Amino acid sequence: MKIVVCVNHVPDTETKVKVGADGKLLDPTGINWMLSPYDEFGIEEGLRLKEKNGGEVIAISLGGDANKETLRKSLAMGVDKAVLLKDASVRDSFAVGKALADVCKEISPDIILFGKMSIDYYDEQVPGIVAELLGMSSVSVVVKMEIADGKVICEREIEGGHEKVETELPCVISAQKGLNEPRYPSLKGIMAAKSKPIEEKVPVAIANRVEVLEMRKPADKGAGKILGSDEAAVNELVRLLHEEAKII
Amino acid sequence: MKILVFAEQREGNLKKSALEITSAGKMLATQLNAEVEVLLVGNNVASLASQLNGFGAVKILVGEDARLQTYSTTAYAKAIADVAKQRQANIVLLSASQMGKDLSPRVAVKLEAGLAADCTALKVENGDIVATRPIYAGKAMIDVKVTTATKVFSLRPNVFSALTQNGNATAVEKISLELSDADFSVKAISTSVASGRPDLTEANIVVSGGRGMKGPEHFTLIEQLADAFGGAVGASRAVVDAGWRAHDEQVGQTGKTVSPSLYVACGISGAVQHLAGMSSSKCIVAINKDKDAPIFQIADYGIVGDVFAVLPPLTQEIKKVTGL
Numbered sequence: 001m002k003i004v005v006c007v008n009h010v011p012d013t014e015t016k017v018k019v020g021a022d023g024k025l026l027d028p029t030g031i032n033w034m035l036s037p038y039d040e041f042g043i044e045e046g047l048r049l050k051e052k053n054g055g056e057v058i059a060i061s062l063g064g065d066a067n068k069e070t071l072r073k074s075l076a077m078g079v080d081k082a083v084l085l086k087d088a089s090v091r092d093s094f095a096v097g098k099a100l101a102d103v104c105k106e107i108s109p110d111i112i113l114f115g116k117m118s119i120d121y122y123d124e125q126v127p128g129i130v131a132e133l134l135g136m137s138s139v140s141v142v143v144k145m146e147i148a149d150g151k152v153i154c155e156r157e158i159e160g161g162h163e164k165v166e167t168e169l170p171c172v173i174s175a176q177k178g179l180n181e182p183r184y185p186s187l188k189g190i191m192a193a194k195s196k197p198i199e200e201k202v203p204v205a206i207a208n209r210v211e212v213l214e215m216r217k218p219a220d221k222g223a224g225k226i227l228g229s230d231e232a233a234v235n236e237l238v239r240l241l242h243e244e245a246k247i248i
Numbered sequence: 249m250k251i252l253v254f255a256e257q258r259e260g261n262l263k264k265s266a267l268e269i270t271s272a273g274k275m276l277a278t279q280l281n282a283e284v285e286v287l288l289v290g291n292n293v294a295s296l297a298s299q300l301n302g303f304g305a306v307k308i309l310v311g312e313d314a315r316l317q318t319y320s321t322t323a324y325a326k327a328i329a330d331v332a333k334q335r336q337a338n339i340v341l342l343s344a345s346q347m348g349k350d351l352s353p354r355v356a357v358k359l360e361a362g363l364a365a366d367c368t369a370l371k372v373e374n375g376d377i378v379a380t381r382p383i384y385a386g387k388a389m390i391d392v393k394v395t396t397a398t399k400v401f402s403l404r405p406n407v408f409s410a411l412t413q414n415g416n417a418t419a420v421e422k423i424s425l426e427l428s429d430a431d432f433s434v435k436a437i438s439t440s441v442a443s444g445r446p447d448l449t450e451a452n453i454v455v456s457g458g459r460g461m462k463g464p465e466h467f468t469l470i471e472q473l474a475d476a477f478g479g480a481v482g483a484s485r486a487v488v489d490a491g492w493r494a495h496d497e498q499v500g501q502t503g504k505t506v507s508p509s510l511y512v513a514c515g516i517s518g519a520v521q522h523l524a525g526m527s528s529s530k531c532i533v534a535i536n537k538d539k540d541a542p543i544f545q546i547a548d549y550g551i552v553g554d555v556f557a558v559l560p561p562l563t564q565e566i567k568k569v570t571g572l
Contacts, residue, residue, distance in 0.1 A: 013501050013521045017387040026384070037502050094362065097353070119501060121383050123365035128321075128353030137434045138321060140350045143495075157496065158346045158439070159258070160447030163319065167434040177502060178495045209362025213378065213391040218527070221546055226539075229553030231561060237533065237549055238565040245531045245548065247453070247510045248477070248569050 001055035004109040005046040005079065006100055006126070008036040008118040009063055009070040017217070024212045025090065035070045038115025040077075040182035041175035046113050047078045048180065049147070056080040058107060062099050064088030068198055075193035076185030082198045092210040093121070097129030099203035104134060111152075114174040116141050124174070131172035138172040139165050143179050249282035252337035254328050255300060255308075256347055257288065258319070259439065262296045264450065265343035267303055267410040269403050272370060273341050274304030274411060279372040285309055285335055286418075289327050289425070291317040297420045302413040309335070311425040318436040319347065325354035327425045332359055334423075337398070339377070344402035345449065352402045362394035365402045368507075368528065377401075385501040385524030405450055406507040407528070446480050448497060453479030453510045454529070456499055457487060458522075460515020460536060460555055464492035469559040470514060476566040482506065482526075484516050500525035515555045518543030535559070 011017075011026065012034045018027040046057040059074035061067040062085040071082035085099050104112055112131075117124040124140070131138030137152075139145075143162070144155035147169065154165045157176055185193070225240070227233040241247050253273045255266035266286075273284040284305040288296055290312065297308045311327055328351065332340050340355060342348040344366040356363035368389075369380035378391050379401055394401075448454060455474040457467055467481070474481045483493040485500050499506055501521040511529035516522060518534070518541055526532070527546055534547035535558050544550045551558055 011384065013385070013524075015384065015387070016520075017384045019388065024390075026388070092362070093353070093365070094356070097357075119385060122385065122505075123381075124349045125353040125356075125363060125365050128350065129357055132325075132354040132357035138354075139434060140321075141346060153437075156346075158319075158441070159263075159450055161439065161441035163436045163440075164438045165434060166437050171434075176495075177498075207395075209394060209396050210364055211393045211395055213393055215383075215388055215390045218382070218386065218389050221548075223545065224532070224548040224550055226544065226550045226552060229551060229558075233551050233553070234558060234561045234565055237551060237562065238569060240549055241510070241531075241533075242569060245510070247531055248566065 001049060001053040001111070002107065002109040003046045003049055003055060003057045004104055004107060004112045005039070005042045005057060005059050005074065006112065006114050007039040007043065007059050007061045007070055007074055009033055009061060009067040010036045010118055010120040013037070013119065019215050019217065024215050033066060033069065035073050036115055036118045038117060038119070038175060038177065041177060041179045042113035042115050043074055043077050043079060044180045044182040045145070045175055047183070049111065058083060060085060060100060060103060062087060062091070062096055062203065071198050072193045073185065075196050076189040077183060078189055082196065084198050084200045085203045086200050087203050092208040093123055093125045094129055094209045095206050097126045097133060098206055100126070101130045101133035102203060103201060104130065110169050112172045114172065116174045116176045127172050127174040136170055136172050137167035139167060140174040141176045142173050143176050145173060145179065249280055250335060250337045251277055251282050251284045251339040251341060252332050252335060253284060253286045253305065254340065254342045255286050255288050256343050256345060257290055257293055257296055258347065259441065260292065262299050263343065263345065265345055265405045266300065268405065268408040269341045269343055270300060270303040270305055271411040272403055272408040276339065276370060276372065276377065277304070287311065287328065287331050289316060289324060294422070301418050302416050303411055305418050308418050308420045309423050310420060311423045313425050313427055315427065315432060318439065320432045320436065321350050321354065321434040323427050323431045325351050325358065326431050327427065328355050329358035330426065331423065340398070340400045342400070342402045344404045348402045352400055356400040359398045359400065360396065361398040361400045362396040363400040364392050364394055366404050367401050368404050368407045370401065382528065385521070386527050387524060404507060445474060448480045448482055448499070448504050448506055451480035452508055453477040454482045454499070454506050454508045455479055455512045455514065456482030456484065456516060457514050458484035458516030459486045461487070466556070467493065469555070473512065473559055473563045473566065476563045476570060476572055478570065478572050484522050513543050514559060516543055517541040518546070
C-alpha cells in the first residue's frame with residue numbers, strides 16, 4: 001500500500017503572536033516551530049496501515065528548509081521517505097493544495113492522510129482541495145477508520161454527533177484527535193532519521209487566489225468586572241447577565 | 249451580480265446558520281447592488297423553504313433527489329457548484345460548520361474560485377469584499393481579499409446575526425439536479441446525532457469545566473448549569489486528556505472553536521490554547537479560585553471563588569430566570 005501523509009511545520013501552540021513589519025505576516029523572531037499536532041494522527045494512521053498491509057509511508061511537507069525538522073520527526077516516528085516541496089513563499093490554501101496534489105499525482109498513492117487542520121491558518125480546507133484536484137473521494141474529521149477489500153469505512157465528527165461514511169480507495173482522509181494515539185519516536189528511530197535523505201522538489205509557482213491585506217491582533221477587550229466571591233456575587237452575576245448583557 | 253447562499257439542513261432540520269448566512273448575503277447584496285438566491289438541497293426539503301422566507305433573498309431554489317437523504321460530500325459539492333454555474337453566481341456563501349468545511353474546498357475548486365474559510369466578518373470596501381478571519385487560533389486576525397472572479401466564503405456559525413424576518417414571501421423555485429450514481433462516491437451510511445443538549449459549536453450558551461472541577465464525577469455541576477441555561481457542555485484540554493470528558497467536548501486550539509453569546513468557564517485557568525477556542529464568545533464569565541488566573545483577563549464577569557460553592561446557587565438562580 002502506498003501511503004502519503006502531508007505534514008505541516010507550524011508555530012507551537014504557546015506562541016505569542018506578533019505582527020511582522022509588513023503588517024501582513026507573522027513576526028518570526030523568537031518562535032518555536034513544531035509538527036502541526038493533528039498531523040501526528042495522520043502519521044500514526046499511516047504507520048498502522050503499513051504495519052497491517054505492507055507498503056510504504058511517504059511524508060510530504062511544503063515550505064522552506066526549516067520544514068526538514070518536521071520531516072525528520074516524521075521519519076523518526078517511522079515514515080519511510082520524506083519529500084520537501086521546497087518553496088518558502090506564502091501560499092494560500094489553494095496553492096498549497098495544488099502543490100501537494102501535483103506531487104501526489106506523480107506518486108499515485110492508495111491513500112493520502114492529513115491532520116484535520118494546520119494550527120496556523122486554521123482553515124481545514126487543504127485536504128478537500130487536494131482530493132478535488134485529484135478527483136478522489138475524501139472524508140474529513142475522521143475519528144475511526146477501517147479498510148477492507150479496497151472499501152473504506154470511516155466515522156467522522158459532525159455537528160452534535162457522528163456520521164458513518166463509506167468510500168473506496170484511493171481517497172483522502174483528514175484525521176481528528178481520537179483517531180489513534182500517536183507513538184513517540186524511538187531512540188532508534190531518531191538516530192535512523194538523522195541519516196535518511198530528504199528528497200527535495202520545487203513545486204510549480206501559481207498565483208494565490210486569496211490575498212492578505214492586513215494582519216492584526218484582535219481588539220483588546222479590557223478587564224471585566226470582578227464580582228467577589230460570596231452569595232451576593234451570584235445574584236449580581238445573574239442580574240448583570242439579565243439586565244446588562246441581556247443574555248438571559 | 250448574484251450571491252448564492254447554501255442553506256444547510258441535516259436530517260430535514262434547517263440549521264440556524266442558514267438564516268445567519270442568508271442575512272450576511274443580504275447585507276453584502278445591499279452594498280454590491282446584487283441579489284441573493286438561497287439553495288436548499290436534500291430529499292423532501294421543500295417544506296423548509298418557508299423558514300427562509302423574508303430574510304432578503306429574491307428566490308429560494310429547491311433541489312431534491314431521493315439519494316440526498318443522507319449526506320454525500322461529492323454529490324452535495326457537485327450540486328452546489330452546478331447550481332452556482334447555472335445561476336451565474338459570483339459569490340457563494342456557506343457555513344463554516346462541519347458540513348460547510350467539508351464542502352467548500354470542493355465547491356471552490358469546481359468553480360475555479362478563491363476561498364476564504366471560517367470568516368468572522370465581511371465588509372465591502374471600494375467594491376471589494378474584505379473578509380476577516382482569525383488565524384493562529386484567534387491570536388491574530390487577517391483581512392483578506394479573494395482575487396478570482398467567482399468567490400467562495402464560509403462563515404463561522406453564531407457570529408453573523410440573522411436579520412429580523414419580515415413578512416415578505418420569497419419566491420420558491422424547484423430546480424433539477426443532474427446527479428449520477430458516480431457522484432455518490434462518498435456517502436454517509438448512518439448518522440447519529442446526540443439528542444438533548446445543543447451542539448457545542450452551534451450553542452448560544454456554553455458552560456465549560458476545567459481541572460478545577462477536581463474529577464469527572466463533579467461535571468454534573470457543569471451539566472446542571474448548562475441545562476439551566478439550555479446550553480452545551482464544554483471542557484478544557486486537561487480534562488479531556490485526563491479522560492474525564494470526551495474529546496467532542498474539548499474547547500481550544502486542538503479542540504473546538506466556539507462563539508456563543510455566553511461562555512461560562514468553571515475551574516478553568518485559561519491557558520492560551522483554551523483562550524484560543526473561546527475568546528470570540530460575546531460574553532465570558534469566569535469562576536475560579538485563583539484571582540490571578542489568566543481567564544479573568546478576558547472575562548466580562550468574574551467570580552473569584554470555589555466552583556463547588558458557586559455553581560449550585562448559580563444554577564438555582566438561573567433556573568428561576570429561564571424556567572428550565
